[in-house]
Amino acid sequence: MLQEIRDKSQGWIAKTIIGVIVLLLALTGFEAIFRAVSNDGEVASVNGEGIATAEFNDTYQQQRYILSANGQFDGTPEAVKELKKLVTDNLINYRILVQAATNAGFSYLPEAYIKHAIENNPLYQTNGQFDYSLFEQDIRSYGYGSDKQFVRDQLDRNLLSQLQSGIVDANFVTDDRTQYLASLLEQTRDFSYKELEANKVANISDEEIKNWYENHKDTLKTPEQVVLEYIELNRNSFLEQTTVSDKELNDLYAKKVVELNKAAVRQRIAHILIPITANQTAEQAKTKIDAIEAELKQGKDFAAVAKEQSQDTGTADKGGDLGFVTTEDLPDPEAFAPVLTTLTKVGDVSEPVLSRFGWHIIKLTDVQKASVPSFESLREQLAGELKQQKAYDAYLAEQRKLDAAAYENYDNLAQVAKDFNLTLKETKPFGRETGYDVITTNDKVIKAAFSDSLLKNEENSGIIEVTPNTSIIVHVKQHLQPSNMTLEQATPEIKVALQKEKTQLEGEQLVADLKAGKVAINDTWKTFKSVKQPLQLSAEEFQKLSLTPDILESLFAIPKPVEDKPSIYGTTLKNGNYAVIALSKVNEFVGNLSDEDKLQYQTLAANDSANKLWEEYRQYLKDNAEIKYFDNEE
Numbered sequence: 001m002l003q004e005i006r007d008k009s010q011g012w013i014a015k016t017i018i019g020v021i022v023l024l025l026a027l028t029g030f031e032a033i034f035r036a037v038s039n040d041g042e043v044a045s046v047n048g049e050g051i052a053t054a055e056f057n058d059t060y061q062q063q064r065y066i067l068s069a070n071g072q073f074d075g076t077p078e079a080v081k082e083l084k085k086l087v088t089d090n091l092i093n094y095r096i097l098v099q100a101a102t103n104a105g106f107s108y109l110p111e112a113y114i115k116h117a118i119e120n121n122p123l124y125q126t127n128g129q130f131d132y133s134l135f136e137q138d139i140r141s142y143g144y145g146s147d148k149q150f151v152r153d154q155l156d157r158n159l160l161s162q163l164q165s166g167i168v169d170a171n172f173v174t175d176d177r178t179q180y181l182a183s184l185l186e187q188t189r190d191f192s193y194k195e196l197e198a199n200k201v202a203n204i205s206d207e208e209i210k211n212w213y214e215n216h217k218d219t220l221k222t223p224e225q226v227v228l229e230y231i232e233l234n235r236n237s238f239l240e241q242t243t244v245s246d247k248e249l250n251d252l253y254a255k256k257v258v259e260l261n262k263a264a265v266r267q268r269i270a271h272i273l274i275p276i277t278a279n280q281t282a283e284q285a286k287t288k289i290d291a292i293e294a295e296l297k298q299g300k301d302f303a304a305v306a307k308e309q310s311q312d313t314g315t316a317d318k319g320g321d322l323g324f325v326t327t328e329d330l331p332d333p334e335a336f337a338p339v340l341t342t343l344t345k346v347g348d349v350s351e352p353v354l355s356r357f358g359w360h361i362i363k364l365t366d367v368q369k370a371s372v373p374s375f376e377s378l379r380e381q382l383a384g385e386l387k388q389q390k391a392y393d394a395y396l397a398e399q400r401k402l403d404a405a406a407y408e409n410y411d412n413l414a415q416v417a418k419d420f421n422l423t424l425k426e427t428k429p430f431g432r433e434t435g436y437d438v439i440t441t442n443d444k445v446i447k448a449a450f451s452d453s454l455l456k457n458e459e460n461s462g463i464i465e466v467t468p469n470t471s472i473i474v475h476v477k478q479h480l481q482p483s484n485m486t487l488e489q490a491t492p493e494i495k496v497a498l499q500k501e502k503t504q505l506e507g508e509q510l511v512a513d514l515k516a517g518k519v520a521i522n523d524t525w526k527t528f529k530s531v532k533q534p535l536q537l538s539a540e541e542f543q544k545l546s547l548t549p550d551i552l553e554s555l556f557a558i559p560k561p562v563e564d565k566p567s568i569y570g571t572t573l574k575n576g577n578y579a580v581i582a583l584s585k586v587n588e589f590v591g592n593l594s595d596e597d598k599l600q601y602q603t604l605a606a607n608d609s610a611n612k613l614w615e616e617y618r619q620y621l622k623d624n625a626e627i628k629y630f631d632n633e634e
Contacts, residue, residue: 043088045628046095051088060087062143077453088629096621098156101163114154122341126258165282167617168610173278173602177609182601186589188530191555191566191581192521194510198503198576204495212494213487220485220493223431226449227478229413230439231422233398235469239391244383252382253375267340268366270320272305273312275358277599278606289352289359296349302363311358313596324368332356340364399463399471406460406473413460413475429480442466448474455479500576507578511570514582521566521582530587531555551579558583 042050064083118124124135136147144150213220272292274285292309296302303319310316322331330336335355343350343364350362398420405416417424427440432450435441448454448461454476465471485493513519531545534552545552550573558569558581566582573579593601 042630044092044630045626046092047099047626049095049099051091051095056087056091058145058149059091060084061145062149063087065143078451079447092627093618093622094156094160096625097160097163097618100621101159104163104166106159106162106166108155109158111151111155114151114158117338118151120338120341122337164614168614169282171278171606171610171613173605173609178278178598178601178605181605181608182593182597183589185533185536185601188532188587189555189583190527190529190585190587191531191583192525192527193551193579193581194521194525195573196503196507196510196578196580198496198499198578201499201502204498204502208498209491209494210487212498213490216494217484217490220490221482222480222485222489223434224450224482225429225431225434225480226427226455226476227429227480228427228440228445228449228474229477230425230427230472230474231402231413231417231420232425232470232472233395233402233422233463235391235395238394238398239387242387242391242394244386244390248386249379249382250375252386253378256378256382257372266324266326266368267343267364268324268368269322269340269343270302270306270363270365271312271315271322272302272310272320272361273315273358274309274360275311275599277358278602278609285359286352289361293352293361296361302349311599313599320363321365324366335360336362402473403463406462410459411475413473416460416473426477429478439466439472445472445474449476496576500572503576503578504572507570507572507580510580511568514568514580525582548573548575550574551581554579554581555583560586 041053043053043056044051060083063086067083118135119130121135123138124131126134139147139150144153272289274280274288274292276282276285288309292305295305303321306320307316310320312320315321330340332355335353339350339353339362342348343362346364346366348364350360353360353362402416402420405419406413409415414424416422428436430436430440432446435446439445442464444464445466448464453459454461454474458476461474463471463473510519514521528545528547531547531552532541533556534542534549537545550571554569554571558567561567561583566584569581569583571579571581
């Protein structure tokens with residue numbers, strides 16, 4: 001079927017059709033194409049409500065765009081099939097939750113509310129006015145095909161947020177649960193360990209290697225390998241050919257001035273926070289913040305009220321001061337940024353604001369403005385940016401042309417190389433795990449090279465980005481099937497296996513001897529005191545310990561010592577070595593948590609409990625939903 005399509009695509013009829021599609025695409029965009037070519041069918045239904053093919057197409061294109069832009073989609077048939085299934089399942093899960101929300105009595109926000117939030121978002125403003133081009137550029141970068149699609153998505157997200165809040169707000173965490181979690185995470189452990197290094201095992205005889213080979217030769221295979229031919233496109237080659245005009249430089253400078261003026265403004269703010277926690281509901285927090293707002297309106301000093309009543313332990317003593325901030329520095333930009341645009345004069349105080357932390361009242365206490373550099377001082381930088389952008393645009397355009405040509409000449413990469421004046425290169429044989437350079441060790445290249453479309457159908461791959469500046473198209477020139485290894489070929493692999501086996505046996509014997517009291521821990525062991533849980537270690541602390549993650553994970557899985565006898569445990573490490581761990585003491589957490597730590601553990605316990613509750617609820621809904629899949633693919 002695929003072959004017939006490709007054969008026919010070489011004819012003038014197919015090229016005419018393609019020309020019409022390209023014209024339609026240029027005039028109406030992707031959405032119109034999907035409406036024109038898709039039927040009115042459905043990809044699935046949930047409790048009798050269909051999921052339209054058009055909705056599936058929109059979502060699929062959005063996800064494909066995002067994954068491709070991040071180098072996570074190689075365009076192979078396997079990847080397409082996997083993504084389509086993922087999109088279908090996500091749409092089903094989404095529809096299940098939307099139905100649950102509406103059935104529970106939750107309702108959509110007015111569309112005008114979302115539009116108002118968009119138009120007042122400082123990210124989408126130029127000189128204080130809403131700039132549609134900035135908004136459109138931003139949502140396009142996230143794969144949205146239109147502003148309507150974006151608005152609809154935000155409305156759905158808000159509806160589901162209401163549902164989630166309705167479920168998890170009823171959740172509560174007891175003080176005992178908080179204390180238990182704190183005791184687990186705050187405990188430390190004393191231990192010693194000895195690591196037996198596999199690569200130091202030298203007493204391996206030829207006879208052992210031969211016997212191991214005879215016992216395992218059916219599993220000792222050379223890896224499946226391929227030889228690839230490929231063509232390469234380099235972004236830097238376009239940079240050398242790129243020029244910029246004075247007009248382009250001036251236009252970019254004008255845009256930069258606007259951006260710099262916005263970025264250069266730093267606002268100093270203070271806030272009063274009443275958090276929503278397991279012990280303080282959203283309603284209780286709102287009541288408290290409303291009372292505080294009333295006090296401020298009566299003329300009470302903001303800093304004094306913050307010291308007395310703010311529950312942000314990190315800023316209350318400083319009168320709620322958060323220092324100078326930009327949009328990027330804000331604790332919750334989505335909640336804070338729109339509010340800061342309303343605080344135009346020093347001393348302005350906001351109304352209560354809801355963020356993911358709770359309810360806030362925000363005060364503008366100072367404003368700093370920086371000077372904007374002159375055009376001449378930025379000229380070289382602007383020219384560099386423009387050249388980079390124009391080169392990148394040209395690079396992407398050439399990628400698209402190359403990709404189309406490789407598809408049209410699907411079995412002849414040499415012809416594509418000739419047409420584009422590119423050198424046809426070739427790799428040495430390599431397997432999935434035996435690559436030797438940046439191309440043959442690239443995950444996307446490996447996935448494409450060993451895919452059915454390249455191995456069985458003998459097709460070219462699509463464009464594959466191997467570095468930010470380099471992309472290639474590959475074709476399998478030779479496919480080498482696995483074969484039985486000779487003793488000589490297998491010897492290095494057998495030696496490593498025997499080293500690991502002997503190390504494990506030695507380690508297991510040491511564990512047994514320690515438990516039986518035949519040997520004792522001595523000064524060849526490494527000893528550590530009061531080692532924290534892995535989650536509690538800072539990066540600096542972890543580095544100082546010089547312990548591998550698998551040793552730390554094993555340490556905190558070992559049962560407590562009994563009757564002052566260390567708990568002995570042995571484990572094979574990821575590097576093939578064997579570690580014997582002797583846990584001598586568990587240092588339980590004693591004392592009282594500070595208010596700040598207690599709040600953190602309450603939040604952690606509440607979030608953990610809420611996440612589990614939400615996942616259980618979602619699974620319950622799915623288990624009880626009537627789901628039907630429709631195969632609309634030809």
